[in-house]
Amino acid sequence: MTILHFFLAIALGAVIGIEREYEFQKRKIKDFGGIRTFVLLASFGAFIGHISNVLVGxxxxxxxxxxxxxxxxxxxxxxxxxxxxxxxxxxEISALICFLLGIFVMKGYITFSVIVAIVTATVLAFKPQLHGFAKKIESEELYASLKFAIISLVVLPLLPNISYALTDLPILNDLINSFPKAAAILSEIAVFNPFKIWLMVVFITGISYVGYILIKNIGADKGIGLTGFLGGLVSSTAVTSSLSLESKRLKKIVKPFVAGVMIASSTMFLRVLFEVLVINKSLLKYLILPIGTMALAGFSSVLFIYLSEKKQKKVKKKVDFDSPFALIPAIKFGLFFAFVLFIAKFLQIILGNSGLYLAGLLSGLADVDAITISMASLSLAGDISAKAAVTTITIAVCSNTLVKGGIAYLFGGKEYGKWIISIFGIILAVGLSVLLFV
Incomplete structure (x- = not known):
């Protein structure tokens, strides 16, 4: 095993060394070391690590x-x-890493060493892309990145992972207890978990942040289809609004805009499935059919549009999004998420499952992420059944789709609006049919 570890250390050193040697020859420059130097440094590290293992003290x-x-x-x-x-x-830093990798390999940290070697070689190889990325970053985006790091790496670990009811809050306890019936109900709604609520803020803003970075660097201007997909990672409603307004301005171009909206909405369906997979994967087997079928219907409509418009005019459109991350919207989302949790649980106690469905309908008018994560969380905790969670999420998705259809019909071109309404109608019919009859 020691021999295998030694050769692994040499291989990891060679990976980094080959990248450095290639870079030096490509740029025709002289710099510290080459492939032999990096291999020898990794070997030296492995030798040192082996001696420390076999010689006590x-x-x-x-x-x-x-x-x-x-x-x-x-x-x-x-x-x-x-x-x-x-x-x-x-x-020089890469050379030091090679030496340390040799030691770590001989100490048994194999997976860690391989990951570090691959990451190091990748960072070295992508120098032009990283420098180009840095040049594109604006001050607002840099500050946004730091804010995201603060809420995810600083604030989140400090929050208590305990679920509270309104009756647990000293400032409200006396007031609530003066109404015994209300206090009895509210004491059962222990859904305010600071850690979990903030974790959802981090999760959703993380998805939006990644989507924003992709749009900025890959470029939404490469086509409406790309805009729809990447925009759907952030906000399919924003994509629908933007393309609807553009369709009214460019009335001769209809189907490309319709395809962009369908791609964004279908991506939203996939985003819902991803959120459920992360929060409560046991629900996925129930949601994969209704939501997955809606996504399939949406993407199928896109395929139909593109096949019927092979020679369509290429249109480039930049969808306007807000900053990649802002603290106030994140806090608002956290409060909205907590509110949805509370309302869903309250309506479930008062009205049973029909209360949850009402919450899904109302929440979906504005956002699908909060109700999706809320239902997945409540089902995971055993507060509601899997069927109730799945039905509520599906209702929210349908409600949100209706809103986007209304936006397209009211703010888009006439023919564009008819296309959107027709396709969304088919998607909703397919999804609800699967939910009710399968």
Whole structure:
């Protein structure tokens, strides 16, 4: 096993070394090390790690080896920078990583070492793309990224993972207890979990953030179809609104805009399935048919449109989205999510499952993410049945689809609006039929 570990260390060093050697030859420059240097550094790290394993009390050799490699790298950096004027330390840091990988492999951290080697080589190889990405970043986006890091890595771990009812809040306890019947009901609705609510904020803003980055760097201007798909990751309603207004301006172009809206909406169906998979995967087997069938119907309509319009005029359209992440909208979503949780549970206690369905209908008018995650969470906790959760989510999706149909009909071109209403009608009929009869 020791021999295999040793050869793995050499292989990982070679992966990074080959990338460095290729870069040096491609740019015809001289820099610190090459493939042989990186392989030898990984071998040296493996040798040091092996000695510390077999000789009891010899862990000091790792420190000695580390200092020696640092001295070697610093000396090499001084010589190379004086000769070439290159002050970058990318190769030097990569060399140090190679040495440490050799040690980690011999210590048994195989998976970690492989991941680090692959990530390091990837970062080195994608230098032009990373630099290009950095040049495109605006100050607002940088601040947005930092805000996202704060809410996900700083705020989230500090929040208590405990579910509270309104009666648990000291500021409301006396007031609620003055109404015994209301207090009895409200005490059963322990759905306010700060950690879980904030986790949903992070989850949803994360999806929006990724969608925004894709749109900015891949470019929504490559076509309405790409706009629809990438926009559907962020907001299919925003895509519908934007393309509807454009369809009224460019009345001669209808089907490409219809296809863009259908792609965005079908992507939204897939997004709902993904959210359920992450929160409560046991519901997926019930939702895959109604929601999956609606997605399939939507994408099928897109295929039909493109087949009937092979020579359609290519139209480029940039959909206007807000900042990739803003704290106030995130907090509003968190409050809305908590409100949906409360209303859903309250209506379920008062009206039974029919109360949940009403909550799904009303929530879907504005957003599908909150009700989807709420139902998945309540079902996971055992507060509602899987069937009730699935039905409520499907109702919310249908409600949201009706809203987008209304937007298209009211704000889009006449022919465009008729196409949207017709296709959405088919999609809804298919989804509800599967839900009711399958």
């Amino acid at each position: 010899f862990d000091i050799i790792i420190t000695v080896g580390f200092i020696s490699v640092i001295a070697l790298i610093v000396a090499g950096y001084v010589i190379v920078s004086n000769k070439t004027g290159n002050t970058g330390i990318t190769s």
